[in-house]
Amino acid sequence: MTLPTDSDTIAAPATPPGSGGVAVVRLSGNAAEKIAIRVAGEITPPRQASLRNFRDAEGCRIDQGLLIYFPGPASFTGEDVVEFHCHGGPIVVDLLLQTLLQAGARFAQPGEFSRRAFLNGRMDLTQAEAVADLIEAGSVQAARAAVRSMRGEFSKQVHTLAEDLLELRVFVEASLDFPDEEIDFLADESVTRRCEALCAGVDELAATAKQGALLRDGMSVVLAGPPNAGKSSLLNRLTGQETAIVTHLPGTTRDVLRERISIDGMPLHVVDTAGLRGDADLVEAEGIRRARREIETADRVLLVVDASAALADTEGADAMADLPDKAACTIIRNKIDLTGEEPGLVQREDGVAVLAVSALTGSGLAALRAHLSSIVGYEPHAGASLSARTRHIDALRQAGMRLQEARSRLAGGHSPEIVAEELRLAHQSLGEITGEISSEDLLGRIFSSFCIGK
Ligand SMILES: Nc1nc2c(ncn2[C@@H]2O[C@H](COP(=O)(O)OP(=O)(O)O)[C@@H](O)[C@H]2O)c(=O)[nH]1
Ligand SMILES: [Mg+2]
Structure with missing residues (x-):
């Protein structure tokens, strides 16, 4: 068996599975034109939709639809691309796809079209990632940010930094090449200034x-705490739906329930769990075990207690003592409609955030949303944002650290070799963002998370 290679001609549905008015099957590679002629009889003029009969290997008609030919390099992938627009039934799509495979195409792997677009220089890595982010955008804000990155705004900012850094490197490395020169390049104050400006630019980006x-990723919170505190009621209040069953009986919630909502465009993954208590039956005990697992992986635990109960404070303290990371926990005093407490954030003396709310009336909920945004540092009104991933932030931080290092080496009067090396590594980190420097491993990880046909 031969391994799939980038020179194969690949095919996949570009539209989601299921029924619809129209489905699109996409073909890309050297043999695209030849295969299209076998299936559709003849090729169409470039970039013009023409009605054609699509036939299988036996000449039996599968469907009648539109054919569009995008000769490379002016296509999405940079290769010859042919799109078959057929009727949107799963059987039609499958028959068409099988015919393309029989005619010499290979079924595309997830993200393979985008991978080729990247390899052929049609877009850089951040742009390819932004296409996937646009498809998966969970809010209008996320979609807008993805479009900006897709159009290259993020890459442009990275490039500007990389160019400034390159100039600085050239200057520093010149001092390596002419060690006997009288002028001490690095003593020049402008080197330090440029290095500082780069640090600031990287931090800002x-x-x-x-x-x-x-x-893109949002944050995850788990609702935990004693039974009957109002966790499920709070989930329903946050989602605005009757998602979880609420009763006055302790132990109502046994499964882990997940909901996705958004706070000013940021996705919030909320998990409701079984109340934590000792005397649970078998099913509830399993629910509690699962609750603990969720608690371990959440960005934030909301420990809900019934403020009207006599034991609220001790119960809260007990439950908190049980948590793996107390710093990542907020105590929610629920049912303040019964106690008359003021809604909102109360910062306790020991640094633990406490929020007073009522899941019944909804008071304190706005403060809860604002609290969650501020914990992760989300600024909803921070102007034009760009879609980005943890990978990009890590690379920027890495570049920032190297620049800081270069800066302090300069101040310490270290040899230019060391400064030059730090700057080279910073430059490399920036290059990893847009994919100028990339490994097969990195590309594999990025593109395999894309959907089929993308
Ligand atoms: N008065 C009042 N009752 C509430 C509030 N939140 C929940 N409850 C009631 O408390 C009981 C337990 O609620 P539930 O959401 O099932 O608690 P869970 O076991 O923590 O999920 C139900 O009878 C709810 O109607 C609240 O804010 N005020
Ligand atoms: Mg519940």
Whole structure:
């Protein structure tokens, strides 16, 4: 068996499975034109939709539809691409696809079209990632940010930094090449200034990228705490739906329930769990075990207690003592409609955030949303954002650290070799963002997370 290679001609449905008015099957590679002629009889003029009969290997008509030919390199992948627009039934799509495979195409792997677009220089890595982010965008804000990155705004900012850094490197490395020169290049104050300006630029872009990553990934919170505190009621209040069953009986919730909502465009993954208590039956005990697992992986645990109960404070303290990471926990005093407490954030003396709310009336809920945004540093009104991923933030941070290092080496009067090396590594980190420097491993990880046909 031969391994799939980038020179194969690949085919996949570009539209989601299921029934619809129209489905699109996409073909890309050297043999695209030849295969299209076998299936559709003849090729169409470039970039013009023409009605054709699509036939299988036996000449039996599968469907009648539109054929569009995009000769490379002016196509999505940079290769010859042919799109078959057929009727949107799963059987039609499958027959068409089988025919293309029989005619010499190979079924595309997830993200393979985008991977080729990247390899053929049609877009850089951040742009390819932004296409996937646009498809998966969970809010209007996230979609807008993805479009900006897709159009290259993020890459442009990275390039500007990389160019400034390159100039600085050239200057520093010149001092390596002419060690006997009288002038001490590195003593020149402008080197330090440029290095500082680059640090600031990288930090600023990292902050923008962080907002973008939050728009994409959001945060996860788990509702935990004693039974009957009102966890499920709070979930329903947050989602605005009757998602979870609420009763006055302790132990109502036994499964883990997940809901996705958004706070000003940032996805919030809320998990409701079984109340944590000792005397649970078999099913509930399993629910509690699962609750603990969720607690371990959440960005934030909301420990809900019944503020009207006599034991609220001790119960809260007990439950909190049980948590793996107390710093990542907020105590929610629920049912303040019964106690008359003021809604909102109360910062306790020991640094633990406490929020007073009522799941019944909804008071304190706005404060809860604002609290969650501020924990992860989400700034909903921070102007034009760009879609970004953790990978980009890590690379920017890495570049920032190297630049800081170069800066302090300069101040310490270290040898130019060391400064030059730090700057080279910073440059490399920036190159990894847009994919100028990339490994097969990195590309595999990025593109395999894309959907089929993308
Ligand atoms: N008065 C009042 N009752 C509430 C509030 N939140 C929940 N409850 C009631 O408390 C009981 C337990 O609620 P539930 O959401 O099932 O608690 P869970 O076991 O923590 O999920 C139900 O009878 C709810 O109607 C609240 O804010 N105020
Ligand atoms: Mg419940």
